Amino acid sequence: MTTSTRSQTLTERAAALVGLLRRNAAKTEDDRRVAEENIQALAEAGLFRITVPARFGGHQASVRTLLEVSAELGRGCGSTAWNTTLINVCAWLISLYPERTQREVFATDPGARACAVLTPGGTSRPASGGHVITGRWPFASSCLHAQWALLGTPVTGASGEPLDRGLALVPMEELTIEDTWHTAGMRGTGSHTLVAEEVYIPAHRILSVTRALQGEYPTEFTDESLYRSAFVPVLASILAAPQLGLARAGLELVMTSLAKGRAISHTFYEQAREASSTQMQIAEAAQLIDTAALHLMRAADDIDNWAVRGLPMPLLDRARVRMDTATAVRRSREALDILLNVHGAGSFAEANPLQRIWRDLETAGRHAMTNPAIAGELYGRALLGIEEQITPLI
Missing domain, CATH: 1.10.540.10 (Acyl-CoA dehydrogenase/oxidase, N-terminal domain)
Known part of the structure; x- marks a missing residue:
């Protein structure tokens, strides 16, 4: 195939x-x-x-x-x-x-299936052939359906000195889940808190995040291009795709409603679809969604092409992926905002799925990895050749 x-x-x-x-x-x-x-x-x-x-x-x-x-x-x-x-x-x-x-x-x-929290949490201490970790890791999306967890953890020496930043792979049966995910949107992700108490992790199940950020992975199968893909660009870009889908769902829902002949209250328009204001707003929303898709798929193609070539993705390209990802999220949110204006106050009726789509998109869109302001700053620094960056996550 x-x-x-x-x-x-x-x-x-x-x-x-x-x-x-x-x-x-x-x-x-x-x-x-x-x-x-x-x-x-x-x-x-x-x-x-x-x-x-x-x-x-x-x-x-x-x-x-x-x-x-x-x-x-x-x-x-x-x-x-x-x-x-x-x-x-x-x-x-x-x-x-x-x-x-x-x-x-x-x-x-x-x-x-596995879940992950990349943000370093808890503490670690060396043990025979590995480390022992203890701590709490919030926002573990999909933990309710996972058999494994990937947990960001400091890797320390015998005296507690920091040696590395690691990603520990842990069986879920060795962790407990605290029910902490009570939110306005994305409620179904079950992004609760994972808790580890003196859990032993063998060394072969601890990935060096420091080296991964440089494109250095311990897999022996270096001919498999997918697993040469740039670390942060992959982790950032995947967050935008569900949000693009949500925006598309909003457009489909509003278009269906308009096709049924809904009127515009307090106007002479018996069918909202006949109003030039509706037509212009629908066009703008659709164009914003297309813009989001184009940026996101450019980012994906950049990641895939560098991986296929077997070359490390340059900093400028990695920074642009962060910017493309943030742009995709921002344009998706802007499109849905316009669609809510078209659909009116009825959008927020509990029975209307549009309000759930809106809450999900507004919640997901605030993920730190897709923050447009941060993405813009790091991309601008890369464009200007400023070596000092604001985050290692590029």
Whole structure:
């Protein structure tokens, strides 16, 4: 199967699930976890194996394919798309570890799921052949459906001196979950807090984030281009895809409403679609969504092309990916804001799915990795050749 055929097949599978995800969206939000029917359908469609190595029965697809699938799922349910995306990026992260670690996760179950919190938390101390970690890690999206967790942790020496920044791979059965995710939007992601108490992590299950930021991964399979992809560009870009899908869902919902002949209150327009103001706003919203998609897919293609060439992605290109990602999120939010104006106050009725789409997009859009102001500053510094940056996450 060619790369383009695989991408089309996976995207078609995602599209086929949109109706199911929409039917379960309210349940997912009310239960504050993705509906099990969704999880089962996604697993059966192979959509948790998009980034799993082909060696283990995964699809080993491109970053662009992952983003296209994620955006498609976002048309059905923001929380489901978000969790599916993060489970896949966690599979990608695990595939950067040594083969021994990869086999522990995927050898018996190519569809094994993991969650992640990259922000360094807790404490660590060296132990025989590894480290012992203790701490709390909030915002662990998809933890309710995961068998493994990736936890950012400091790596320290015998005297407590900092040696590295690591990403520890931990079986979920060795952690506890604190119910802390009570939010206005993205309620179904179940992004609770993970707690570790004196959990031992063998050295082969600790990835050096410091080296990963430089494109140095311990996987022995250096010929697999997907696992040469630039670290932060992958982690940033995947966050925008579900949000693009949410914006598209909003456009579809409003267009459907207009097609049914809804009027504009307090005007002579018996059909809102006949008003030039409606036509102009719909055009602008659609164009903003297209702009978001173009920026996001440019970022994906940049990531994939540098990885295929086997070359490290230059700083300027990595900074542009951060900017493209933030732009995709911003334009998606702007488009939905216009669509809410077209649809009117009825958008916020509890029975109207548009208000849930809005809450999900406004919540997801505030993720720190897609902050437009920060992205603009770091990209501007890169364009101007200013060596001192504001974050290592580029």
